[in-house]
Amino acid sequence: MKRPELITIVGAGLVGSLLGVMLGKRGYRVQIFEHRPDMRGQHVAAGKSINLALAERGIHALKQAGLMEAVQPLLIPMRGRMLHDVDGRTEFQAYGQRPHEVIYSVSRSGLNELMLTAAEDSKRVEVLFEHELDSIDFDSNTIHLTDMKNSNPIAVTAELLIGADGAGSRVRRSLLPFVNGLDRSELLDHDYKELTIPPNAQGLHQIDRESLHIWPRGGYMLIALPNLDGSFTVTLFLQKQGTPSFAELDDRQSVQDFFSRQFPDAMELIPNLADEFFENPTGILGTVRCDPWIDQDCVMLIGDASHAIVPFHGQGMNAGFEDCELLVGLLDQFQDDWSSAMQEFNRSRPADAEAIADMALENYITMRDSVLDPRFGLKKKLGFQLELAYPAQFIPRYSMVMFHRIPYSQAKQRGVIQQGILDELTVGVDSIDQVDMLRAGQLVQQRLELLSDSKSG
Ligand SMILES: Cc1cc2nc3c(=O)[nH]c(=O)nc-3n(C[C@H](O)[C@H](O)[C@H](O)COP(=O)(O)OP(=O)(O)OC[C@H]3O[C@@H](n4cnc5c(N)ncnc54)[C@H](O)[C@@H]3O)c2cc1C
Numbered sequence: 001m002k003r004p005e006l007i008t009i010v011g012a013g014l015v016g017s018l019l020g021v022m023l024g025k026r027g028y029r030v031q032i033f034e035h036r037p038d039m040r041g042q043h044v045a046a047g048k049s050i051n052l053a054l055a056e057r058g059i060h061a062l063k064q065a066g067l068m069e070a071v072q073p074l075l076i077p078m079r080g081r082m083l084h085d086v087d088g089r090t091e092f093q094a095y096g097q098r099p100h101e102v103i104y105s106v107s108r109s110g111l112n113e114l115m116l117t118a119a120e121d122s123k124r125v126e127v128l129f130e131h132e133l134d135s136i137d138f139d140s141n142t143i144h145l146t147d148m149k150n151s152n153p154i155a156v157t158a159e160l161l162i163g164a165d166g167a168g169s170r171v172r173r174s175l176l177p178f179v180n181g182l183d184r185s186e187l188l189d190h191d192y193k194e195l196t197i198p199p200n201a202q203g204l205h206q207i208d209r210e211s212l213h214i215w216p217r218g219g220y221m222l223i224a225l226p227n228l229d230g231s232f233t234v235t236l237f238l239q240k241q242g243t244p245s246f247a248e249l250d251d252r253q254s255v256q257d258f259f260s261r262q263f264p265d266a267m268e269l270i271p272n273l274a275d276e277f278f279e280n281p282t283g284i285l286g287t288v289r290c291d292p293w294i295d296q297d298c299v300m301l302i303g304d305a306s307h308a309i310v311p312f313h314g315q316g317m318n319a320g321f322e323d324c325e326l327l328v329g330l331l332d333q334f335q336d337d338w339s340s341a342m343q344e345f346n347r348s349r350p351a352d353a354e355a356i357a358d359m360a361l362e363n364y365i366t367m368r369d370s371v372l373d374p375r376f377g378l379k380k381k382l383g384f385q386l387e388l389a390y391p392a393q394f395i396p397r398y399s400m401v402m403f404h405r406i407p408y409s410q411a412k413q414r415g416v417i418q419q420g421i422l423d424e425l426t427v428g429v430d431s432i433d434q435v436d437m438l439r440a441g442q443l444v445q446q447r448l449e450l451l452s453d454s455k456s457g
Pocket of ligand 1: 133320
């Protein structure tokens with residue numbers, strides 16, 4: 001395929017705008033259609049979570065795009081989980097064991113706005129807000145949109161169309177039937193609701209600023225991530241139906257009773273609990289798995305449009321940013337032959353998307369339940385020790401996902417082997433000094449190949 005004159009992206013969310021920056025830098029002319037109004041300079045909800053966790057894969061992609069210096073002031077490091085029990089006792093569990101092994105809370109709208117401006121500053125990227133994609137005519141490479149400012153329909157020829165239009169992607173929904181593809185998307189039976197812990201009278205955070213706070217309650221949980229203005233965005237994850245459930249929390253009293261029973265310390269810090277609970281939308285969660293992600297050399301999906309995941313590993317955006325970096329790497333490799341780059345992306349990337357989708361689902365159980373188990377703590381400690389002793393072989397799975405760029409599929413595969421080693425070494429053991437470290441070394445050498453990947457560091 002010859003170098004496209006103009007690339008059309010649908011969706012100027014996190015992934016569409018980063019891809020715009022990267023393609024603009026590469027010298028492409030890009031047009032992005034976004035159905036929301038321009039969020040800059042006005043209060044427009046960014047949709048989904050107010051803030052989110054940025055980790056190594058996302059950071060690396062932002063560096064490649066030349067944006068990391070500008071993003072830095074938006075970040076708050078989160079060094080570990082702060083667990084809150086029902087009696088208000090807290091326990092801190094570090095995420096990593098080296099100073100740089102932290103994740104960062106970042107404002108979704110702050111990051112999105114910064115990337116939109118960087119894309120437009122390149123002068124090669126045009127973002128058309130309030131333009132909603134309605135349908136695609138694949139035979140004539142035409143997309144049909146509505147200009148929402150005046151409700152006028154418009155038709156645009158799209159030589160190369162990239163769907164970065166998120167989990168509910170209309171590009172995906174049009175593409176898959178056209179190519180006889182497969183959509184195995186699934187909704188989770190848990191929803192979420194965002195609430196706020198405001199800053200104190202001095203404008204400071206009321207709970208530890210550099211932690212991701214979790215109130216794990218077995219089948220459900222509350223979490224809180226810090227914002228730069230001293231507030232925390234709190235999210236309740238809870239099943240839709242059953243006991244307890246969103247269905248049961250149907251009036252102010254039931255919400256207050258539930259929080260005072262389950263999250264009394266958090267409740268004290270959320271002054272507008274019942275108001276916010278009923279004013280803020282209840283969000284749905286799900287996993288998108290589909291095949292293929294491309295049609296020939298003229299349409300492709302990226303980010304949540306092809307592989308949305310549940311948020312429990314804090315990796316959806318990070319994975320989408322990694323997509324952008326991988327795609328640009330493939331354009332390097334194939335000298336901007338889009339056809340080859342897209343085919344290779346469609347061949348190699350889905351296995352990693354599948355792996356992080358699975359790990360994100362598993363991590364919900366870890367966050368809401370397993371973190372409370374003393375054996376989880378013991379295995380985490382042992383995992384850290386093994387990492388120190390065998391850094392080129394044993395890296396805890398959480399660290400492989402969050403602090404490294406080891407392909408997700410490899411992280412998942414090695415994670416299973418490592419879990420087996422940890423399980424075996426901790427049978428009948430109550431503390432770390434009872435672990436047979438000689439045997440540990442043998443198991444690591446026998447079962448884990450050396451990490452050869454340059455992305456492991
Ligand atoms: C509660 C929650 C917490 C999360 N926390 C994290 C986290 O901590 N870390 C992390 O890495 N990820 C997290 N994620 C995942 C992350 O939000 C997504 O992976 C990320 O937003 C994907 O970016 P995207 O650009 O692909 O899609 P989106 O951000 O959904 O952007 C899609 C864009 O397309 C536009 N659009 C949609 N349809 C059309 C149309 N028909 N026409 C024109 N425009 C359209 C939308 O308006 C939007 O701007 C979280 C998600 C949720 C729900």
